[in-house]
Amino acid sequence: MLKILHIEDDIEIAELLVLFFDTRLNILHHTKLDQIEQCIKEQDIDLILMDLNLSAIDGLELCKIFRKDFTQPILVTTDRDDIESKIAAFEAGINDFISKPFDPRELEIRINLLCGNSLDKEKIDFDEKARSLRINNRPITLTLAEFEIFTILYTNKGSTISRYDIANALDDQHHGDTSMDTLNVLVGRLRKKIDKYSSSNSFIKTARGIGYYFEE
Numbered sequence: 242m243l244k245i246l247h248i249e250d251d252i253e254i255a256e257l258l259v260l261f262f263d264t265r266l267n268i269l270h271h272t273k274l275d276q277i278e279q280c281i282k283e284q285d286i287d288l289i290l291m292d293l294n295l296s297a298i299d300g301l302e303l304c305k306i307f308r309k310d311f312t313q314p315i316l317v318t319t320d321r322d323d324i325e326s327k328i329a330a331f332e333a334g335i336n337d338f339i340s341k342p343f344d345p346r347e348l349e350i351r352i353n354l355l356c357g358n359s360l361d362k363e364k365i366d367f368d369e370k371a372r373s374l375r376i377n378n379r380p381i382t383l384t385l386a387e388f389e390i391f392t393i394l395y396t397n398k399g400s401t402i403s404r405y406d407i408a409n410a411l412d413d414q415h416h417g418d419t420s421m422d423t424l425n426v427l428v429g430r431l432r433k434k435i436d437k438y439s440s441s442n443s444f445i446k447t448a449r450g451i452g453y454y455f456e457e
Contacts, residue, residue: 248291308334
């Protein structure tokens with residue numbers, strides 16, 4: 242799931258976006274400069290969504306500060322519609338803007354496009370021999386067991402694989418004894434890692450009482 246830093250003085254707008262995006266986007270809302278800087282430093286932010294008309298600091302100046310280190314997209318919301326303001330915003334380092342009032346559905350499309358996410362199909366680059374996996378151009382670091390589970394499910398897309406078959410495959414590879422509880426934990430961790438950069442729901446689905454299957 243994409244992680245968005247939202248900088249907006251209007252609390253109502255901020256809360257509405259959190260409710261609208263729900264589980265599709267992880268929205269982190271901050272207004273104070275120290276909190277914003279800490280968030281960028283500590284969180285893996287995929288995009289900054291900010292209003293240009295902030296009360297504490299000029300939005301354009303804030304964009305210039307971000308661009309000293311932040312390389313991910315910056316999308317601004319603004320009620321300024323004159324060409325001079327738009328040019329100044331692009332020169333400050335923004336990637337795109339959307340005029341207020343805006344439809345959150347259009348905002349979601351712009352966010353996905355800026356972050357390289359297809360709205361129709363996710364981009365999965367999988368190389369079993371190289372033990373490499375990228376979701377929407379983002380590298381995913383997996384443990385050996387997590388990679389084995391992903392390989393089993395991905396190479397059998399659409400087919401439900403029982404928990405016992407997956408556990409037995411792990412046992413054959415690692416000469417261990419994988420319990421069902423351990424398998425459930427491994428699948429949960431795998432889901433969290435690969436869904437972080439997905440713009441849709443989870444790739445790994447649960448077939449209740451049976452096992453798991455992979456669905457793009």
